[in-house]
Amino acid sequence: MVSPMLSLSTRTIRTKYGELSGVMVTPDSRHLGAVEVFRGVPYASPPTGSLRFMPPVTGALWSGVKLADKFGPVCPQRLPDIRNETAALKTMPRGRLEYLKRLLPYLSNQSEDCLYLNIYAPAQGKP
Structure with missing residues (x-):
């Protein structure tokens, strides 16, 4: 089993919603290289209220650098x-x-x- 090691530094990337930074994951294996991981990146507005049961709507912009280091919620x-x-x-x-x-x-x-x-x-x- 591979147990990855985390460090909190990736490059900052620009998306149409704002800037994003993730985490660097280095698998505990000499055969696998490091991976940049961006978790919980929003791609649409929350489908709640009047947006419930509707096609996804473009998400909100954010200012500053969003740290994408945690998984977003899963659908109910x-x-x-x-x-x-x-x-x-x-x-x-x-x-x-x-x-x-x-x-x-x-x-x-x-x-x-x-x-x-x-x-x-x-x-x-x-x-």
Whole structure:
């Protein structure tokens, strides 16, 4: 298993919404190079209120450099209850249960405001 190491410095990039900075991730492997990661980048206005059930609308501009180091919320969804593993295994294979155990922490932050991208790019230059 690869356990990445983080440092908080990437280049600042300009988007049509404003400037953005992410995190540098260096996988714990001699075969993999560093990656610039930009998490939780908004690409549209939150689909709430009058925008609910409508096509995405261009997002708001921001000033300054937005630090894109945290995942945005995921869209609301009904998640399986896996607190009782014995009961959960009656409805799903063990592999799915193990996968859900790893995935659920990333799905706990749910919101209708969920139109965000996670961007991964090869690091520019030396990390």
